[in-house]
Amino acid sequence: MTVPVIELCDVSRGYDDGPPALDDVSLTVRAGEAVSVLGPSGSGKSTLLNLVAGLDRPDTGTVTVDGVRVDGLGEAASARYRRAKIGMIFQFFNLLDDLTVVDNVVLPAQLAGMARGEAARRAAELLDVLGIDRHANAYPGRLSGGERQRVAVARALMNRPPLLLADEPTGALDTASGEDVGQLLADLNADGQTIVVVTHDLALARSCTTRTIRLVDGRITADADAIAAESAR
Template sequence: MTAPLIEIRDVTKSYDTDRPALAELTLEVREGEAVAVLGRSGSGKSTLLNLIAGLDRPTQGTVTVAGERVDRLTEAGAARYRRERIGMVFQFFNLLDDLTVLDNVLLPAQLAGLAARTARSRAAELLEQLGVARHQRAFPGRLSGGERQRVAVARALMNRPPLLLADEPTGALDSASAADVRRLLTELNAAGQTVLLVTHDTALARSCASRIVELADGKVLRDAAVAA
């Protein structure tokens, strides 16, 4: 069997509090899985996401993603890792309002040094695939919440990352737009994209993921497949 895409071993993360945010947590995610990390505020799910993204380091334990020890990376190495290995989708989109939709999607490729022609071809492909090609010259403020999240997903996938991280991706959306994004994440995973979704929404987790990992007090309370 191949190594997991994400391998977290005995990770503890402590801040200046009595209780650690994560406590000796071990977790694996295989390539092609869609895993939802579920938990209330303070359960440790955001800390876990930050460790996987290389935005923070564990106090102890190891974090390995796509064969790379993320917990050992320098600041420059972590930035390169995020460009090449992961795509990130956030609750509030994090699009740049003074750039067009197309330029927002192109940004990761520009940072990675991808040739302009290749980057534009990839961006056009993604915008078409995600149903927002007609908005490529518009600015994000002119789009609906669901459309902005589709643009954010296109940006996250620009450099073909093996892992897509989604942090409360429907938290700022109305019910119709949220359903749209849920379908999109399901379709991406069905096409082979590995997805790790962090949420407090049980309905979102059950609709998008094949496996739910529930956290409480920085520990894995439950890790189970979603019933078909």
């Protein structure tokens, strides 16, 4: 049996006096899985992502990622954890417009202390694999949305993270570019990358993930694997 990359155990998180954003959620994602998290606005998807990324802490329960108890980390340790364990892709790319494509890609490696030559080789490899090597010295503002998202994927993979988190990765793209990014995520998973995609886009979920979790009002209401197992009984 494959080792869990993500383990959430009885996790709850609330804000102010409203209902909890997450309410007693337990979840396991194993190495090599591609999981989509679906749900309406306010369902708890972003809170779940932030807890796994170490950007927020639960009120109760535990969050473990690749053997690290994320919920117990301080600010500095959380930053080191994200550099080592997490690659993140965002809806609006979050690229630095005053840096070239290759400089954006190598930035996580520089922050992690990777040797300059190794970082350059890794960046060149990623840009080639993702089909954007010809744009290495261009600035992000000169690229299409789909190309910018490929740069963001390269940056997210730079430090070879065990977990790739994608937050609405096609939300700012046209249909064709969105399908392209969905195929890219599917190809990465086929090569063994563990992926969690938070999205409203059911077509994206179907194209690049093999397990779908639905959140409603902070609770998991459906899990595609669990449903399939129940149907088989």
